[in-house]
Amino acid sequence: MATPSAPIEIIDAGYYQDNGYPFHMWDKLRKDSPVAYCEHPNLLPFYAISRYDDIIDISRQPMLFESAPLLVVQPQQMMEQQIRSIINMDPPDHRVYRQVMSKYFTKRRLNESQPQMDKVAKQILDAVAAKGEDVDFVDEVSKILPLAVIAELLGLPEADRDQFFKWTNEVVGSLDPDFARDDGTVGTELAIKAIQEVFEYCTAFVEDRRKTPTDDLTSVLANAKINGEYLPPLELLSYIFILIIAGNETTRNATSGGMLALIQHPEQLEYAVKHPEVVDSMVEEIVRWTSPIIHFCRTPNKDVTLHGVNIQAGEHIAMFYPSANRDETVFDDPYRFDILRSPNQHLGYGIGEHLCLGAHLARVELRAIFKGILQRVKHVELSANPNRLKSSLIGGIKSLPVKMEFAA
Numbered sequence: 001m002a003t004p005s006a007p008i009e010i011i012d013a014g015y016y017q018d019n020g021y022p023f024h025m026w027d028k029l030r031k032d033s034p035v036a037y038c039e040h041p042n043l044l045p046f047y048a049i050s051r052y053d054d055i056i057d058i059s060r061q062p063m064l065f066e067s068a069p070l071l072v073v074q075p076q077q078m079m080e081q082q083i084r085s086i087i088n089m090d091p092p093d094h095r096v097y098r099q100v101m102s103k104y105f106t107k108r109r110l111n112e113s114q115p116q117m118d119k120v121a122k123q124i125l126d127a128v129a130a131k132g133e134d135v136d137f138v139d140e141v142s143k144i145l146p147l148a149v150i151a152e153l154l155g156l157p158e159a160d161r162d163q164f165f166k167w168t169n170e171v172v173g174s175l176d177p178d179f180a181r182d183d184g185t186v187g188t189e190l191a192i193k194a195i196q197e198v199f200e201y202c203t204a205f206v207e208d209r210r211k212t213p214t215d216d217l218t219s220v221l222a223n224a225k226i227n228g229e230y231l232p233p234l235e236l237l238s239y240i241f242i243l244i245i246a247g248n249e250t251t252r253n254a255t256s257g258g259m260l261a262l263i264q265h266p267e268q269l270e271y272a273v274k275h276p277e278v279v280d281s282m283v284e285e286i287v288r289w290t291s292p293i294i295h296f297c298r299t300p301n302k303d304v305t306l307h308g309v310n311i312q313a314g315e316h317i318a319m320f321y322p323s324a325n326r327d328e329t330v331f332d333d334p335y336r337f338d339i340l341r342s343p344n345q346h347l348g349y350g351i352g353e354h355l356c357l358g359a360h361l362a363r364v365e366l367r368a369i370f371k372g373i374l375q376r377v378k379h380v381e382l383s384a385n386p387n388r389l390k391s392s393l394i395g396g397i398k399s400l401p402v403k404m405e406f407a408a
Ligand code: HEM
Pocket: 059, 067, 086, 087, 088, 098, 242, 243, 246, 247, 248, 250, 251, 254, 287, 291, 292, 293, 296, 297, 321, 347, 348, 349, 350, 351, 353, 354, 355, 356, 357, 358, 359, 361, 362
């Protein structure tokens, strides 16, 4: 049997920028070619995995399907060579390193921070209400809470937050001309430069926290020991780096995409305003609907056969989460945005060994923002089309111009 092939658009950053997610292509892949070979002229070849059940099976076998060889199919794959963090480690190291942080990201602990998050969300929305009707929802709302929260958790000084925001955009949006540096640096070179600068900054920061620990997570990481030794510099800096990136890029885009979905489904927004107790279920549906992470990769260390397709050890596969979250064999009417959807076991946060460490944090943040919006929104509409990020890793929205009327 000839190996089925996948359209290159599913990995083409420019396609995502111009069109958003290629749902119709994933629908066809799920139906006819659940394991399809994709060969983009500028990227490493890979097999596209589009079905929900397959992503679960693969993610639950980390001893066979490894994360370390390749995490994303993008020029950023070059960038991965610069970092060694839990997201691209495999067992047994992965578990040992994840344990260093896992107790700080439990549901119980993060739920305790809900009142504080609600307060920050209220301040953000107060500022929007004071500003008047026309706002860029990304600048004025979505970007602020995730950035403030991760900076606070890590103890990053307030004055440096904008710089961190810039660095994360440069890494995740390195292909996007909007994030090119004034000297023209863009692409892989830009991503690598930004990582080096983050590492330089954090090296001094970590040294400081080792000498004078505080109650922030940088102090925990700087002083953690594995087998009696401090974390080696690369692993330590990569840990901080991945928390900053993951803590920022994903929740911001879920917030923007969630607002867009509510604008496009006014009956759902109206219902939620009348029944704010549905906010938790609404947040889950927003993450299913937006699926901010487009793909992550795995590489089998032995030859495997999936749906009749032979994949050799060392070849790469990419799992497409937004496709899994529209899988009609799992979700009833998957293209219906339904804030009351139940069950809703989406894969937006991944599953298995690398299940998102920050999932509860994201839930608390999204709950705070959307609860705040439901309490006071009187009217909201799009005033121009969203401007999308050039990326096939993150479904990013760079700007979302809206007219919003808020009760003060
Ligand atoms: C809506 C928001 C979020 C989404 C959609 C999301 C999505 C994901 C996904 C799909 C993975 C799986 C990676 C894999 O299997 O290879 C993951 C892992 C991870 N996420 Fe998130 N994430 C979100 C928020 C956050 C936040 C706020 C943090 C902040 C700390 C975070 C930190 C991480 C880390 C550290 C990992 C790696 C875990 C591991 O390898 O064990 N994420 N995330």
